[in-house]
Amino acid sequence: MIQVFRMIKMKVLEVKPLQKKKLTVLLMEKEYNEPFDIADPLSAANSNPLHALHKPSIGFYKFLENVVAKVNLSFATEELGMRSQKDFFENTMLAEVFKKSNVPFFSVDIDENAVMYLKTDIDKKTEQRNAVLKALDNLSKQKAHDSTERDYLIAYGQSLQLEIEEQEREINFPIRESWIVMGILDHAEEITSKDEVTCLHICSPEHIKGIKKLLEELNVEVETAKLSKKVISTKAEMPSSSELEDWLQSMQIQVKPVIGSASEDSPYLLFYLDTDVKASPFDICMAYDVGYNAVIPYENVTPEDANSIVQDALLSRGPKGVKHTAFLVGGKNAERAEDVFKAVKDAMFPPFKTSIVVDPAGAYTTAAAMVAKAESALMKSKLGELKDKTCAILGTGAVGQIAAVLLAKMGCNVMIASLNPKRVDGKEHAENMARLLEKDHGVQVQGVFAPTPAAKIELLKKADVVMCAGVKGVRLIDKEMLNEVKHIKVLLDINAVPPFGVEGIELKDDMKEMMPGIFTIGALTVGNLKHKVEKEILKEARSNGQEVYNYNIALPMARKLLQKTLFPKQTLTLSYTPSTGSK
Incomplete structure (x- = not known):
């Protein structure tokens, strides 16, 4: 209050x-x-x-x-x-x-x-001030007057006016x-x-x-x-x-x-628990950008570490300070990050419960941005609804896994492909990945091994939407493969390091028709949305919006950000029209 x-x-x-x-x-x-x-x-x-x-x-x-x-x-x-x-x-x-x-x-x-109540005291002081002004006016009309009286009247009048x-x-x-x-x-x-x-x-x-x-x-x-x-x-x-x-x-x-934009003055602390040997500066910078007063990074964090870190942090701040405290769990290994997240959640108890964000190396917010952008682009281009499409995910890392989960939960027919030609157990790895996603997330996807151009072409022919979530700086699709495709396709890439995941794609593509029937969405287009999603999540976590922020929260937030229009950012030019009868 x-x-x-x-x-x-x-x-x-x-x-x-x-x-x-x-x-x-x-x-x-x-x-x-x-x-x-x-x-x-x-x-x-x-x-x-x-x-x-x-x-x-x-x-x-x-x-x-x-x-x-x-x-x-x-x-x-x-x-x-x-x-x-x-x-x-x-x-x-x-x-x-x-x-x-x-x-x-x-x-x-x-x-x-x-107003009437507050005005009463001001009216009294105004009446006194006016009396002083009248007295000063009378003094000025006298040929000889006491300068000391005038000085005191002025001082009193000034005091009243200031009040x-x-x-x-x-x-x-x-x-x-x-x-x-x-x-x-x-x-x-x-x-x-x-x-x-x-x-x-x-x-x-x-x-x-x-x-x-x-x-x-x-x-x-x-x-x-x-x-x-x-x-x-x-x-x-x-x-x-x-x-x-x-x-x-x-x-x-x-x-x-x-x-x-909005700003907040209240102090907030973010404890950043990274499972990697060195904490990523990316998330630290993002947290400061949305207004956290301090970000405290912990590196190489294990579930055992997380328990003591969380309880020490929350108990030191008290029930009121807990509302100004949040936790971010990161790291390139999504499985380890999830284990730490569970430990963080289990370490909390009423009234020492606060917001937890889990986003391993930005994978969850990136996957959410990819899916939301594909969904929006299809609708705006009148190419149907994403939930009715067959989608191919090229890459079995954390981004690819979560993109597959989100798409499958929407009702899409999903294929997730392992692409590494050096992997001797590639087919088994892809099938195991599909089983793991079913076990951990309750979704059914098809695991595919596609290490060769021919195998990738087969995927492209089957899929309506292709999401490239491979290693940065590695090309996954070339134009020769795309020449074999006869139907409309939407291709998204998250690789911002040349060579990009798709030959011919550009970073800022946003449903550009790169080839007849081939529409592309570039890494910066996806990345800009991902950036906004992560900032919004960190901002909401700071205001104690809810307890857990994961990919299930990131997707609706990405959708909302794509639809969000507050003040339209355009210039209006108005011309004067004289009224009838004017010169």
Whole structure:
């Protein structure tokens, strides 16, 4: 809980995290600060001529329409400021945008009774300050006056003014921002039909930082966007007032979002248990990138080591500190990593239970990225559903094994191929691999030995989707093999070290038709998604999302990331159209 502020005959300010509901808030920065003045609201609303510009521009409206059309919003909010509820909802283009798209739109701001209560003390100080100003004015009219009295009056007046400004700042920022956040959370809580809720909050620039920080402290995922506007005109010089219409007709407005990412200030520790002799810097860098304050690597870890490491780490932090602690299990040997993972899990007990990520040498997140990317690419290209396809996995390492498991669980017909021509027991090895996957994961796949071009061609002919998960720097498929293929194929490669796994494939291929009917997805395309999946998993583990993150979690997360569109990243260009009867 952040803050509790109780007042008589007034709504209670009680800001606490949502229970069993994931909230994402898109903070869209307005082009101006919504007027708000607790000391003199009438003056704030009417006296400043610049308040005529305190309206969203046409560029803002157009971009907002674009966001609403592309993002599946649960509801939208905006601070009320000095406006009445009638002014907020009626005859405003902003409300019309949401109404047209059937997106519930709410005002959120500090409670009116809270404002009246808080204003009482400020009014007293304002009255005293005004009395000081009046006394100073009277002194200035006297021909001879006591300079000491004047100096003390000035000092007292300055003190009062500083107190007024400090109280106004306190109300306008931490207190008011807490009310705004509570309003957002309350509306999210009211949506009982969804476990995941997305809100668009239109926010004054001066409140972006505070509201973002409050939301993140409450485990809310936050993304920010600020519009960048550029006025383009064929006329080089600014016009005179008589030439304004002509200048407007020559003008275009470019609008694009400057998108920010979430950040968190709370300290988190990640204990990295690697079964290899040297811990990989890859995962350590990833963990720091998503905001862990410290990553503590342990190398050559055994299940026996894991038990003592876990209990020492958790018991030293206490039940509250456990929520700021996570474990990552890695290493090139997937079987050893799974044994260590089991030991880590068994070492935990309530209330000393926290998140565990298992991703041997990135194999689980890579396999999930391959499968999700293939699934998405087939659908977007209207080539059918992956679950109905025959898939060939070239390589029996950890990536190949888990890709085979994920595909088989989807319902695919799966072949996993051992390719090493030096393996004398290749056929037996491939068949044993299939039996192992059935024993450990409950899936049925076909183990195949394909050490020769002819054997690989037979695989290519049978498969609709081919995933190359071999050793880096080793070519698995050449163009001569592909020339033998007559039907549409999708080929994915995870080898980013030349020569690539498929001859002719490029790192950034994303369903490029390399040959007639042969579509390719390159290693960087898969790798970029894998990178995002691992970052998202580490980020969720940091916020204590759930206890175990493995390949079963990685696949739906990869799918979600492929579908995830928050603020669209495009530039809008708007042209001025003069109204009928204009010059």
